[in-house]
Amino acid sequence: MIRNILLISILLTLLSCGFKPIHKLSENNAISASYSIGLINEPSREIIEEINATFISVDNETYKVLLKVDEELSPLLINTNGTVAKYRIEITISYKLILSSNSNVITEGVVRGVTQYDVGTSEINNEEAKKSMTRTATQNALQILVSKIQSSISQTNDN
Numbered sequence: 382m383i384r385n386i387l388l389i390s391i392l393l394t395l396l397s398c399g400f401k402p403i404h405k406l407s408e409n410n411a412i413s414a415s416y417s418i419g420l421i422n423e424p425s426r427e428i429i430e431e432i433n434a435t436f437i438s439v440d441n442e443t444y445k446v447l448l449k450v451d452e453e454l455s456p457l458l459i460n461t462n463g464t465v466a467k468y469r470i471e472i473t474i475s476y477k478l479i480l481s482s483n484s485n486v487i488t489e490g491v492v493r494g495v496t497q498y499d500v501g502t503s504e505i506n507n508e509e510a511k512k513s514m515t516r517t518a519t520q521n522a523l524q525i526l527v528s529k530i531q532s533s534i535s536q537t538n539d540n
Contacts, residue, residue: 416530418432418448432450472522474493478530
């Protein structure tokens with residue numbers, strides 16, 4: 382009984398506090414389905430798979446996002462005998478958000494995802510670690526990219 386009264390009073394307090402969401406999605410402007418992705422260059426297979434897993438292709442897009450993906454592998458820790466013990470992977474994605482109706486560039490920018498991995502004794506394990514960390518760095522960059530794109534689309538729709 383006391384729990385019910387407490388729950389009702391908390392709900393009434395939260396509902397009457399005046400909170401209103403800044404951005405509201407409706408069926409007319411669903412952000413996730415209003416843009417398509419195009420690649421300017423040909424990155425590695427792992428990066429392409431992560432991009433395809435993150436974005437869903439649409440036929441009648443309102444916006445088009447052009448991506449240029451660069452992958453940099455650099456030694457982070459070098460042993461005294463000259464072998465590399467740890468690598469750093471940096472995925473840099475340059476993007477342009479374009480309005481499909483008139484090809485105007487709405488926004489452009491750069492996002493980065495960075496990871497590192499230790500080198501093991503087996504080349505097979507090293508290659509698998511590199512692929513896995515490339516996927517992780519790409520996912521990190523794509524999370525930021527999606528946030529920036531959705532923010533830009535929301536600002537454009539508000540104007």
